Amino acid sequence: MTKSFISICIFFSIFSSAELLLEITQGSDNPINLGIYEISNQEKEHSLIKNIIQNDLIRTGEIKFIEGIDIVPLPENEEEFNYSGWKILGLDYVVIPSIKNPDKNSIEYRYRVFDVSRKREVRSSTVFGLSSNLRQVSHYASDGIYEAITGIEGVASTKLLYVNEISLKNEKSYRLMVSDVDGYNERTLLNSPEPIISPAWSPKGDKVAYVSFETGIANVYIQDLATGDRESILEQNTQISSPAWSPDGKYLSLTLYQDGNAEIYLLRLRDKTLTRLTNHYSIDTEAIWSPRGNKILFTSGRSGSPQLYEISLRGLRSKPKRITFEGTYNAKGLYLPDANGNIFVHRAKSGSFHIALKYKRENFIRILTEARLDESPSVAPNGNMVVYAISDDNKAKLAILSLNGARFVLPSSQGVVREPAWSGFVR
Amino acid sequence: MVVTLNKQIILKIILLTIVIGASSCSSVRVTNESVVEEGVRGVTISKKAPETQAILANATVYFEYDSSRLTSKSIQTLKGLISVLENNRNLDIVLEGHADERGTREYNLALGQRRAESVAAYLLSNGVSRSQLKTISYGEERPAALGSNNASWAKNRRVEIK
Structure with a gap:
């Protein structure tokens, strides 16, 4: 796990190359495992947000992402989250997001954070922002997720x-x-x-x-x-x-x-x-x-x-x-x-x-x-x-x-x- | 070292998690927040035309690392300058101090100033009038030679007399 977390390079090739790029040279030996669900009907918009959140959290050096968590289906009933399924995947925390677009220009990004070992929801937050400014919305969400997991205020929005x-x-x-x-x-x-x-x-x-x-x-x-x-x-x-x-x-x-x-x-x-x-x-x-x-x-x-x-x-x-x-x-x-x-x-x-x-x-x-x-x-x-x-x-x-x-x-x-x-x- | 830090941080995280866990036993933290995105307006300063300077044999004196003491070679250079200044009482000169790139920028700004003041003190003690002198510093911001090596650094630890 340690080795795979070292020397990860992230390329934001779709963005302007005139801006700064980020390269991770070293990570924590003992990261917290986190998974973020997809949003089935808004995959395109959400993949951008999810990508930014993941990069923000990886950059803290304390968090590692587990891919493919959608294999554990979300329940119809709010009370029946599959904590044991999440545990099998090695997850420490799970984020379930949802997006609302009250009008063409605005976005409401809601994220719920679940603690797998304690089997409970630890945070439910909504970030209100402009659709033209998804990066800022994403950074706010990253900081909230980081805080829910570590108890320490995040700095992705600084x-x-x-x-x-x-x-x-x-x-x-x-x-x-x-x-x-x-x-x-x-x-x-x-x-x-x-x-x-x-x-x-x-x-x-x-x-x-x-x-x-x-x-x-x-x-x-x-x-x-x-x-x-x-x-x-x-x-x-x-x-x-x-x-x-x-x-x-x-x-x-x-x-x-x-x-x-x-x-x-x-x-x-x-x-x-x-x-x-x-x-x-x-x-x-x-x-x-x-x-x-x-x-x-x-x-x-x-x-x-x-x-x-x-x-x-x-x-x-x-x-x-x-x-x-x-x-x-x-x-x-x-x-x-x-x-x-x-x-x-x-x-x-x-x-x-x-x-x-x-x-x-x-x-x-x-x-x-x-x-x-x-x-x-x-x-x-x-x-x-x-x-x-x-x-x-x-x-x-x-x-x-x-x-x-x-x-x-x-x-x-x-x-x-x-x-x-x-x-x-x-x- | 890094490992020790790592343990401390992890311990901190565990402790904080316990505190949060205990204090908010069955409650979910619910928050709403709006993104504030400040606008930013930039400013551009255009380059000034270079001022015409009094013609004086431009001289440069060099210094040892982290030092503002004049070397015997520097004193030789300054002796020539003293006679020029004494014979031209309305000639004003600027003593421009510089530092090499090592160390912090603000400390180097102060060090460049000390070097300029050190040259000024020598000139004043040899009869040059204070009104003829102005001291400024560029710190490490205007190197005479590029490159991170001893030869370049030696060229950059200087006071330019203009």
Whole structure:
């Protein structure tokens, strides 16, 4: 079972090849077996939805699909589901879907989830959506099914933000892109001849902040996704970078260079007041907020090499506390959503850069990746997956790993893709 | 390592399932939700015409890995620049710091800035006026040489004087 689950490639050949493709390189050793019934009179429409749901769930690394479950007929009487038939097929969970089209443009997708060993229905949900947007409807259903099975909210309906660099002849262009987590539904937010770095989501997912070099100097902009309205958040003649939103959306942490050196400030968005957070002659940057918003994690060179430090926002004179000690380069840290650990970029003794995880309760770090120049980790809002960039010889692409061992690569068909940022929950 | 994590997650799943199982003994969770699909509007920035720059012998100084210290070779380059700046007090220059691709982009942006400031500090201590200098950084965003190897990285850890 283990072997058959490794190295599965899924080709979405019927879809636009300009979008990202997905390749599974590794799966869980002990997946949950799931089957989804066909819908006899709506096979065509449902096969599209079923396909998307299956891919979403396979991507979690925790679920494996059992085909041909329609061999166990559905009963006329609601009370007589054939649990023993499902058990013989090795199923742990079964999904029975149905589709209604109240009018030409809308769809109601109902799915019922059954727990085979407990012999009971655990969820009955209906997703209302537009027929033109079956992918979103499917992602919502995937997340509900995943939650019914694992108790953990799914992330198939969330979004990725990333930077795409394209070189045409000697001209470079930089695009800020947003897509679904499976790489589909890719849209351009900003198209610029100058570099774009450090994209970040607002907590509600309606805005993004990023660093653009469009004026010749790094500056931070906030852009509204729906309207395209954008503003530079501060007008200064020195550079500004590394934006991160506070969980309540009221503040933006930033790195300012007004005394020539990188220092972290908090900007209150309502009235643009700045509060200085760090004051040290070494580099202080890459601030990120703890899930509850009471602490800031940042990278500092104050020990002589880049290391992660945490500073409490309670109390006026709280001192930064160093939290990484292994190796001579630990940077771009972030919090797991339950704040039980941190993910960051770590340089190994070999000189390679990997994504690493350190749980609070442990005094050692876990190396999660093995390419030569892995960077820019961003964690899914349920804490189960991390997206990061594999960057080597200018061929950067995005990869997603689940903390239970699954790994996927999302290659780009054009240029390099990097600096991914995972959105919060959108459902 | 991955195996250990795997066990933890599976255990978590089992525990959560038990909790859910116990708390909702005979009830099915019933939900209804509507798909919200936000529209997205993109923005395009067009390329600006290159500005005409004051003609000055463009110079570049190079740095060691993760360092903003000037090497003796860099100091030689800067000495030549000092006399040019002292003789042309209305000449303004930009010190543009860069880093190689290793490490994180924001840290490299800060490192490029430190390199530019390091050059600025040397020029200031040798009589150049602050008003003639502007420091900026491109971090690792504008490599002089492509390729992930020592030779390219050495060319990219630099301050360009423009």
